[in-house]
Amino acid sequence: MDRPTRNLPADNHVHTRWSWDTAESSSMQLACAHAVQLGVPGVAFTEHVDFVDWSGEGTTDVARPAEVGPRPRVVPFDVDSYLADVARCRESFPQLRILSGIEAGEPHLFAQSVASVLRAGEFERVLGSLHAIEHRGVLTGVGHALFAELGTRELMTRYFTEMVTLVDGSAAFNVLAHCDFPRRYWPTERAGRYRETDFEEQYRAVFRALAASGRALEINTRSPLASVELMRWWWQEGGDAVSFGSDAHTPLRVGEHFATAVDVVEAAGFRPGRDRFDFWRR
Template identity: 25%
Template sequence: MKFDLHTHHDRCGHAEGVIRSYIEAAIAEGLQVIGISDHSPYFAEEEEQPWPGIAMAKSEFARYVTEVLTLKEEYRDRIEVLLGVESDFFPEHTDIYRQIYERYPFDYIIGSVHRSDGVSIFNKKRWEGLAKAEKVRQKELYYDLIRQSAESGMFQILGHIDAMKGYYPEFSAIQTEAVENTLRIIGENGLAIEINTSGKTKHCGGWYPSDEILERALFNGVSVTFGSDAHIPSRVGDEFELVKQRLKEIGFKEWVYFRQKAPVAVKL
């Protein structure tokens, strides 16, 4: 059973290809389930599309949902298409996002922190000149946002939970109890974390999250799922089998995908 819950398309402004291209790529890769989860608009901003190269326009959101649902029906005999979205998490705007998401029949919502302390987690300059104590503080701020996202009740999956290492691999070595505490909260709230293979496209290489975090996730009863975070169709399902084998080695017995916001367990 092969699935991929994290894919994008050209609406977000930084991915290539239309939704159909990702579905066809999934079929070619032998997947039985493909989730479409493009970046949510910035719903709390006044502008229609404040950052065209990052996320879709607000007016495109309903069209996005309609297109996925149409393709779900069209491909029903060839592959299961799931309606998802990758949502930014801004604690001060949760009510706005929640009210909008409740209007649509999502199979799952991925909650991802892309900005912490007002700066993109992928900003290559954010670590320059920081003392050790400030680096610890920045990591703790990031994981506090992830903790809040786990407690918000908005999401089924948390995306790339150590992606701050993307352009700063040293991030993983910053010691703080915040990671363990956040994993405990994630487990208590019954969310899944994704193994996201797009880390290989950044300076850190490899996947999000690290093996160390996955081991602690298992200890804390956290479910796991798979997402390529494909921004080009050819990356759909990328390294699925390698991830599956690694999870077995760590000690996981199953992973999950989501249908109508309910987990579907798949034996590893």
């Protein structure tokens, strides 16, 4: 594989076998090897931290929905084994900046459970994400079925509204991941092409809340890639930091589409930060 002719940013959103939805073959070692080959200077292993009910060990979360919908594959996060794997990779790949981290799902609803995980180890990159919204008293995963039931306008509006609540209601994370996650499941055949401009005010509301909190917005290259215009809305609403994340669940997707994402973020007015490992900034 040819190395890129320009510097790439660090990948701040990578999953490995320690995430419940990622294959055992997706090892940290393979992800690091691909990052080195591609010229990505650093990776953050941000494994999924999700919960199946409203109470973890020694915690009781404030539950707004009556119940958590089915999450049959979710398992507890093995913090000790994960951190040991990070330490081994740091020894094996000294040329990489390797950060520990988690992707906290619905951290505003599972505040105490997330805090319990964060107390169990040192985590340098914490992503906040919203994969589910309340529907009929149940925390329900966003996907094709919910689009079919709610319709496109209602689902997206409810999602963005809940995203503002997440930003305002949780201080646990430092990067907001995939702010428009449902568009991965957008029913193009029925609803036509997804247009960011149809939800401009909703995006801007999320961006205003996030900018006021001083945290970074992720450009997620697994999702349909954000437009220059959308990243300019982030700038206009006061956002001053952008994080790049591949959301890779297999090693070969680390750093995927980063050259294009760099072009998008640069065209919106952001520039590399203090060093190659920093967020891009105003």
